[in-house]
Amino acid sequence: MQQLLQQLINGITIGSFYALVALGYTMVYGVLKLINFAHGDLFMWGAYIGLTGLSALVALMSRGGPILILPVSIIVIVTIALVGVLIERVAYRPLRSAGRLAPVISALGAAFILESLARNIYGASWKTYPTGLVPAGRVALVGGVRISVMQVLVLVVSFLLMALLYLFVYRTRIGTAMRAVSLDHEVSRLMGIDVDGIIATVFLIGPGLGGLAGMIVALYYGSFDFTLGWIFGLKAFISAILGGIGNIPGAMLGGMILGIIETLGAGYVSPQWKDVIAYAILILILIFRPTGLLGERVAEKL
């Protein structure tokens, strides 16, 4: 029982990473019906920019402490969000009317560029984050289950962000416009919505969140290399599909489920097979619920 609870806490932590990244996939898919293959690499760039920022700041202030994370987070969010908008402007916008395959190739091309840049600028070796940024202690919970300070921080931040995003999408005018655009571009335009502006906003928020998630993941694990984007990108994408792509609560749910399944699989079955278990469950869920867990069954447009 104690072990199960401990595994669940770890699973939810990892699940919240997947959820944060999955939100970027699902939002972009919602408005453009495009799998943004570059998203995983934007996430990875968040980890690298966080590395540069935190290392510089630690060297400058010659001290650690969680307070240093805040300014660097802002830098990461702003930079990655701007890169996201840039990619949309250059690689996706000219292809809006070009069918479904051309934007996929363009997205894959953008992913190649981002990954290759990271590899050339930072090198192919493993990078380590400066230590001492987050206190290393563990807090005892009921029944001998322990949670690390880092996990508390991760969970608080990601749940806060998800709640904010949820409120933004479902309670504000821009959020309403976003949902309208995801239903129909033409009609939204007729209703006076600036469709291009909304899409650009989505590319600010999605990659911004993804970039921040990249930094948090790198902080959590302590080290990473340029393949981080690919591994997490795929898992997050699976989370988005699992929950029903285009559906924001679905992405959060999908991320949590995938994180928990994976941790339980690694703990109780075999760590080598945890990814296979995750993929197998994805395939099974899609066989029985072809549009994901929370995805609506939309009638085909004729």
Add this chain to the structure above:
Amino acid sequence: MENLRARLQKIPPLWWQAGLLVLAVLLPLPLNDYYRAVLWRTGIYAILGLSLNIIVGYAGLFQLGHAAFYALGAYTSALLNLHFHIPLVLTWPISILVAAFFGYLISRPILHLRGDYLCIVTIAFGEVVRLALVNNIFGITGGANGLSGIDQTVLFGLTLRTPLHHYYLVLFFLVLTLFAVRRLENSRLGRAWMYVREDETAAEAMGVDTTWAKLLAFVLGSGWAGLAGALYVARIPVVSPDLARFIESVVMFCIVVLGGTGSIPGVFVGTLGMITLPEIFRFLKTWRDAWMGVAMVAMMIARPEGLWPSRRIRMEIREKE
């Protein structure tokens, strides 16, 4: 210009087809072994591209896990040779059957999925195959290092040793593939595929058995990728799970789309762009992928229908504008 074009079109297709074949036969002769190996690789990927083109190009199904079938074909051939000492040549049909069988197995339950959902399931299947190979499933796949010590190919008493031999072997199968896909394209089944691609609901209403058509696309495409895997083993006596990497599937997907989906010449243009040119630009080293990415984005913006599209798809995309 128009005049030249009209005159070119008057040449019977058989003439320029024969001309291209002669060129393909003579091309490696003045080259050294390195470039002959590049040509061999080009041929393998052209076969893979043509097989994926059946699934993505004709039937319009997103398949981003094609490399899994390539790897399945290669492992089948390697395992049969290592454990049962079956000559490689005889393993080829079995490789095709095994890959086709797995194609059936994976596609049967997921055919009702549309577009991107299908795409993610194929990615997941590709990763499952790769991880199963890495984790040494049933203790026979040799784990992350793969299998080695596979025999050389002996064809009618001739041992294939040099890249030139293998180039001609692949060329033979490439021509065979070309013949087959040309026939398929204009067959009843080929028309059914394109109907399914353009409008599945209408196709079904017109009496096309869409499930059957899609299933056949998957089975034929997967089986043929298995043959490409077996041909890989015929030259390279080592197989590793790297054959099933996602990036391999992405490259195959790009081969089909860059040149123009559903277009046979397009597959060749795509293979040149994704395989041959990067091989020649090896001196760019780690920057090569970045340039490839730039080229992919630029190409799609300039020509979203692909470099050498099939006439139908070009008209479709132009019409929307």
